[in-house]
Amino acid sequence: MSHEHTGGENFAAMTDAWSAMTRGFLRTATAANRAAVSAMVPVAANGDHGSDADRIAPPIPSIEYSDLDWQFDRTVDDPDGISVGDTVTFEKALTDEDVRAFAAVSGDTNRLHLDEGFAEETRFGERIVHGTLVSGLISAALARLPGLTIYLSQDLEFSGPVGIGDRVSARVEIVEDLGNDQYRLETVVRNEDDDATVIDGEAVVLIDDLPAE
DSSP states (O other): OOOOOSOHHHHHHHHHHHHHHHTTOOBSOHHHHHHHHHHTSOOOTTSOSSOGGGEEOOSSTTOOOEETTOEEEESOOOGGGOOTTOEEEEEEEOOHHHHHHHHHHHOOOOHHHHOHHHHHTSTTSSOBOOHHHHHHHHHHHHTTSSSEEEEEEEEEEEOSOOBTTOEEEEEEEEEEEEETTEEEEEEEEEETTTTEEEEEEEEEEEEEOOOOO
8 A cells, every 4th residue: 555645744743643642652552462363354245254265374373374475484383492582473453344343343433434525634644543453463463372372461652644545564572581481572563554652561471281082
């Protein structure tokens, strides 16, 4: 997706205002991120989550499906080998379908996200993706850590908008082993189309063993 910018000063003002408006907005975002991940599930007309053609074999036992458009990589495959410095990155485009599904799931029907004519008159000049949906990619990255990852807390700072259709990546890095299978992670979300960081933060997770099958 391409964007027109009216100038460096206008863009800087927009991002500064965005940062001030949303700084510290979301804390302990477990439930909201769960809704965001639900919105990423491709839902077919009959209510099924995507068709066989849209799925690939699960790369990790704890993940039931993956969409062909999704990308991820990680530095550790064994839960017993998790240590400081390990990372996971998850990437996907956030589409109009994602935004409308998230609005339906979460109840956030802010016209800034859904009404093009309305959004054109705002500081952003276009519809943008819900901030909580963008941050939901952090959940997607955490789900790809080996083991069963359980959110304990999440702090976020938003620094810029994401346009409809932009490709976004979430990167999580373990920065501290807190003991008792708990870890503190740096969490960063980037708009790959604009080559810009849009969310900074950190999370604390508990990583349990997977249940025996």
